[in-house]
Amino acid sequence: MNWGVYCLIGLGSLLASRSRKAIFAVIISIAVLGASSYAYLASLPPHEGPKVSTVSPPLEFSIQLERADFEQGGLINASLTLTNTGNKTIGLSWGNGDIFDLIVEDANGTRIWRWGFFHAHINAVVDKALSPDGSLAYYYWWDQRIPFEGMGPYPVGQVPKGTYFVKGSVFPFTLNVDGHVSNLSLETPTIAITIN
Amino acid sequence: MKLCTLAAFLLVMSMLAVCAGFQSVRGTETRPWGVERIRAYCAWDNNLDMIIDNVTDPRAGQNVVIAVIDYGIDYLPTIPPAYHEDLSDNVWRDYQGKGGLGFKWNWITQRVEEVYDHRDDPDSGNVGHGTHVCGTSAAVDNDIGVIGTAPKALIYMLKLVTGDSRELVAAVNYAANMGQVSVIVMSLGLNGVPLTLQGLRMRA
Numbered sequence: 042m043n044w045g046v047y048c049l050i051g052l053g054s055l056l057a058s059r060s061r062k063a064i065f066a067v068i069i070s071i072a073v074l075g076a077s078s079y080a081y082l083a084s085l086p087p088h089e090g091p092k093v094s095t096v097s098p099p100l101e102f103s104i105q106l107e108r109a110d111f112e113q114g115g116l117i118n119a120s121l122t123l124t125n126t127g128n129k130t131i132g133l134s135w136g137n138g139d140i141f142d143l144i145v146e147d148a149n150g151t152r153i154w155r156w157g158f159f160h161a162h163i164n165a166v167v168d169k170a171l172s173p174d175g176s177l178a179y180y181y182w183w184d185q186r187i188p189f190e191g192m193g194p195y196p197v198g199q200v201p202k203g204t205y206f207v208k209g210s211v212f213p214f215t216l217n218v219d220g221h222v223s224n225l226s227l228e229t230p231t232i233a234i235t236i237n
Numbered sequence: 238m239k240l241c242t243l244a245a246f247l248l249v250m251s252m253l254a255v256c257a258g259f260q261s262v263r264g265t266e267t268r269p270w271g272v273e274r275i276r277a278y279c280a281w282d283n284n285l286d287m288i289i290d291n292v293t294d295p296r297a298g299q300n301v302v303i304a305v306i307d308y309g310i311d312y313l314p315t316i317p318p319a320y321h322e323d324l325s326d327n328v329w330r331d332y333q334g335k336g337g338l339g340f341k342w343n344w345i346t347q348r349v350e351e352v353y354d355h356r357d358d359p360d361s362g363n364v365g366h367g368t369h370v371c372g373t374s375a376a377v378d379n380d381i382g383v384i385g386t387a388p389k390a391l392i393y394m395l396k397l398v399t400g401d402s403r404e405l406v407a408a409v410n411y412a413a414n415m416g417q418v419s420v421i422v423m424s425l426g427l428n429g430v431p432l433t434l435q436g437l438r439m440r441a
Binding site: 116137140142155157158161162164165179182184 | 307308344347362363366369397399400401402403405423424425426427428429
């Protein structure tokens with residue numbers, strides 16, 4: 042006998058009484074409901090939160106968060122994107138592996154956390170080429186905690202509830218457009234977030 | 238006259254041989270930029286014939302384990318029996334036969350987890366850097382690729398999975414507690430130095 046026969050026999054014994062039939066129907070209904078709910082949620086476009094940009098032709102630099110309100114202890118995810126809005130391929134060069142930075146300030150405008158302060162970067166020159174409409178995108182996150190002393194007024198640990206401001210920055214880099222070289226650094230406007 | 242010509246020819250040829258010796262080690266093997274800049278070969282190549290002999294083994298890193306803290310190493314590509322010809326022989330294996338260990342900050346548990354992930358991540362923005370650093374530190378002396386600063390030393394990769402400074406602290410502490418490690422290599426930087434890391438440097 043193969044597995045199909047075993048399944049048929051098992052199903053037959055399961056449906057032998059009325060109460061078992063009812064339980065079976067409930068289980069099937071829950072499974073179908075769960076699967077359809079999952080399929081519906083998965084088909085929805087990802088939730089897009091607040092987004093701000095700064096423009097310095099031919100570049101546009103933007104930061105986008107999932108939302109603006111966060112539970113205390115949650116993870117704050119940010120997407121930082123540098124886009125070539127011009128019509129020529131451009132060259133970008135950084136002196137080390139620090140390309141973007143995520144910066145958090147408190148309500149007084151004091152910097153309390155920076156990705157670059159608490160994350161190691163590689164010591165290597167980074168060269169990138171961006172074709173028209175091409176972009177560089179990196180994802181950063183903050184767990185609402187101050188990991189070590191040495192930056193900002195807050196003690197190590199979870200920051201208090203309240204309003205904070207998040208922004209992105211591009212570390213100083215060299216821009217090469219058709220052999221014309223310039224040094225730039227970019228910073229987005231801030232996005233206000235609330236930790237509840 | 239012929240004798241003078243022959244002597245001059247031999248002189249020129251010997252000079253060319255010496256110059257060639259400075260440019261390459263053996264076969265197609267070359268010295269990477271960093272090794273060349275610090276003239277590391279002067280420590281283990283007394284007669285500049287570009288071959289490490291037994292006498293200079295200790296100065297080439299014999300019996301020395303180097304912990305490289307970086308973003309992974311590509312010493313054993315996915316498809317066996319292929320291996321990295323310049324690194325595989327110089328990888329120090331732990332009691333499980335692994336050539337490294339990874340450190341990952343878990344923001345939910347608020348702990349750094351030790352994970353058996355020390356491989357270079359091709360999807361990472363830092364791909365290749367750890368392997369490059371390992372090669373500059375201790376690439377094998379053979380006929381191909383490059384030669385390292387200490388070509389007889391053994392390397393052990395301590396990988397930072399996300400680069401969080403708490404992973405860095407865990408990796409340095411791990412290296413300091415290993416016992417076998419004599420040197421810690423970190424080709425890494427921070428934009429600012431948290432006080433904890435200053436103390437950590439003193440401890441290491």
